[in-house]
Amino acid sequence: MTVTVLFFAHARDRAGRASARLTLPEGCLLEDALAAVVREHPALAPSRPHLAVAMNGRLVRPGTPVVDGAELALLPPVSGG
Secondary structure, three states: OEEEEEEOOHHHHHHOOOEEEEEOOOOOEHHHHHHHHHHHOHHHOOOHHHOEEEEOOEEEOOOOEOOOOOEEEEEOOOOOO
């Protein structure tokens, strides 16, 4: 299956791009997809524990099955005041 990964804020800086297409095996879970993203973009490894992920516009947690054609948005933590 194929998914689109969107990188935002410092995740975009670390990946060196705004988006990427990723081919994953059927039955892939969110954590498998994220491991594949880090393999393709190793500079994201330090950020990985701090990223929230939205799939098709909804926040998802580890253990969530990834669906074919999904859009995965990697969202860094937000701070401010």
